[in-house]
Amino acid sequence: xxxxxxxxxxxxxxxxxxxxxxxxxxxxxxxxxxxxxxxxxxxxxxxxxxxxxxxxxxxxxxxxxxxxxxxxxxxxxxxxxxxxxxxxxxxxxxxxxxxxxxxxxxxxxxxxxxxxxxxxxxxxxxxxxxxxxxxxxxxxxxxxxxxxxxxxxxxxxxxxxxxxxxxxxxxxxxxxxxxxxxxxxxxxxxxxxxxxxxxxxxxxxxxxxxxxxxxxxxxxxxxxxxxxxxxxxxxxxxxxxxxxxxxxxxxxxxxxxxxxxxxxxxxxxxxxxxxxxxxxxxxxxxxxxx
Amino acid sequence: xxxxxxxxxxxxxxxxxxxxxxxxxxxxxxxxxxxxxxxxxxxxxxxxxxxxxxxxxxxxxxxxxxxxxxxxxxxxxxxxxxxxxxxxxxxxxxxxxxxxxxxxxxxxxxxxxxxxxxxxxxxxxxxxxxxxxxxxxxxxxxxxxxxxxxxxxxxxxxxxxxxxxxxxxxxxxxxxxxxxxxxxxxxxxxxxxxxxxxxxxxxxxxxxxxxxxxxxxxxx
Numbered sequence: 279x280x281x282x283x284x285x286x287x288x289x290x291x292x293x294x295x296x297x298x299x300x301x302x303x304x305x306x307x308x309x310x311x312x313x314x315x316x317x318x319x320x321x322x323x324x325x326x327x328x329x330x331x332x333x334x335x336x337x338x339x340x341x342x343x344x345x346x347x348x349x350x351x352x353x354x355x356x357x358x359x360x361x362x363x364x365x366x367x368x369x370x371x372x373x374x375x376x377x378x379x380x381x382x383x384x385x386x387x388x389x390x391x392x393x394x395x396x397x398x399x400x401x402x403x404x405x406x407x408x409x410x411x412x413x414x415x416x417x418x419x420x421x422x423x424x425x426x427x428x429x430x431x432x433x434x435x436x437x438x439x440x441x442x443x444x445x446x447x448x449x450x451x452x453x454x455x456x457x458x459x460x461x462x463x464x465x466x467x468x469x470x471x472x473x474x475x476x477x478x479x480x481x482x483x484x485x486x487x488x489x490x491x492x493x494x495x496x497x498x499x500x501x502x503x504x505x506x507x508x509x510x511x512x513x514x515x516x517x518x519x520x521x522x523x524x525x526x527x528x529x530x531x532x533x534x535x536x537x538x539x540x541x542x543x544x545x546x547x548x549x550x551x552x553x554x555x556x557x558x559x560x561x562x563x564x565x566x567x568x
Numbered sequence: 569x570x571x572x573x574x575x576x577x578x579x580x581x582x583x584x585x586x587x588x589x590x591x592x593x594x595x596x597x598x599x600x601x602x603x604x605x606x607x608x609x610x611x612x613x614x615x616x617x618x619x620x621x622x623x624x625x626x627x628x629x630x631x632x633x634x635x636x637x638x639x640x641x642x643x644x645x646x647x648x649x650x651x652x653x654x655x656x657x658x659x660x661x662x663x664x665x666x667x668x669x670x671x672x673x674x675x676x677x678x679x680x681x682x683x684x685x686x687x688x689x690x691x692x693x694x695x696x697x698x699x700x701x702x703x704x705x706x707x708x709x710x711x712x713x714x715x716x717x718x719x720x721x722x723x724x725x726x727x728x729x730x731x732x733x734x735x736x737x738x739x740x741x742x743x744x745x746x747x748x749x750x751x752x753x754x755x756x757x758x759x760x761x762x763x764x765x766x767x768x769x770x771x772x773x774x775x776x777x778x779x780x781x782x783x784x785x786x787x788x
Contacts, residue, residue, distance in 0.1 A: 280673070291661065474659045480617060481718075482647030483674045484640060 284491040285498065288467055295463045296499075302459050303503020303554070304510070306452040307546050311511035313445030314542055319522075319531035320438040326529045327431050333407045335414050336394040336423040345420060350397065356410055358403040365396045377527045380520070394422055457557045460499055464492050464561030475566065489562045493555060500554020504547040512539065569630055569648060569725035569758050570595050571616060576625035578611055578782075585611040586782045589625070593775075595725075596756035598749070600769050603779035609762040610654070612779070613728050616760065617651065618642035629726075647675045650719030652729040656711045658703040664690070664714045665699045668721045675722045689717040692747065708735035716744060720751065727751070729761040733768065741765065745772070 289296045370393040378384040411426040519532040571593040578586040586608045614620045618634045627634045693713040733741035778785040
């Protein structure tokens, strides 16, 4: 009777305990993968805004050309200004349509008249953005709204931090729960098979011999949980990646970074095996004392 | 295998299970241990298996003192002992064949030879038609023979048989004794057997140790 056969025998003999162990591992790795992918997406969002020091000045409707020329001239006088782009109402509509081309419902009702014209100012020194934002927010008669990325970055940073922290806490808690559940389940299985273990010991089986099928069982739970949990999470992201990326346009939130996803997949399976092994080792150490 | 009991006593609290036991079992020797219930026969076998340690004196197997031996040494010794337990000690959810296979796996018997060894011992104990059945599907006699097959499979240096004929009919009892005698003679395997059956003891000219209240009464 080899160890694999014996392990499979243990799993089949108590299917509900085995199912519980596998499910908790699947949940743990589903959450871990989900938080990792979201975290990666948030990093893309941050990077997008951090590498584009920009202020967008939305203009009030009905401004004449002269006023707009004066505003553009004033903007060009600031130091370190790299580019000033004027986005007319028509161009804003074209951009909007391009961004939402996959969703005709969103584009049908929109006309150029409801979209504001704007100046997109990019600079080489982000500090200049603050000056522009301060000075132009005082021009209430011509400026409708200023989107200043410092606030956005601060906000994204805050949210990224919250998501990461809650991810770490959630995954840690579920990992600890998985560890304890597997450990207890292995302990229960050992108790159920105490007679078999006793007989094996009398026939000369070493402690390691009787433990190894339980250790392999823990490894199986970790491996299978890691594999399935990660696969489910990837499948869901794959299914909804288009919708998620459309929502975050122009930022690519779910990247086609297969090497990263491959590494996460591999890492999680290894982590699963480590959790499963240590949990079953802990359980067997506690219960096999004869 | 050689077994030596040297002034062995075993106490369980205030109860003295064995008192000052001295005997030798030489390699290839066949001995009977007899005595009424509670005489200390099972305690004696447990001492040989290293399940319990003597309160005083020493039990040595092939010059290894079991009282001083490490756990892995005791495991190694057990792998050379074929045990037939009074209550069979077969694993309930394994078939006859799987029970034997487990014993072979424990002693690390060569994988490619396992199946033929299983076939051989199953045939020897006349259980070919029962090989895929579980212990609960066997009669008492069949379970005893399955336990015997498991003990023989590992080609032991010593066979410990605790009342092996207790649940067998006359014919099967004699068959078992004949089998143990053959193995003892053919392979020079030492045999220690506890029994109540005086006919069996009388039929074989072997050493007999009589126990009463934990003390050795006579040695033939």
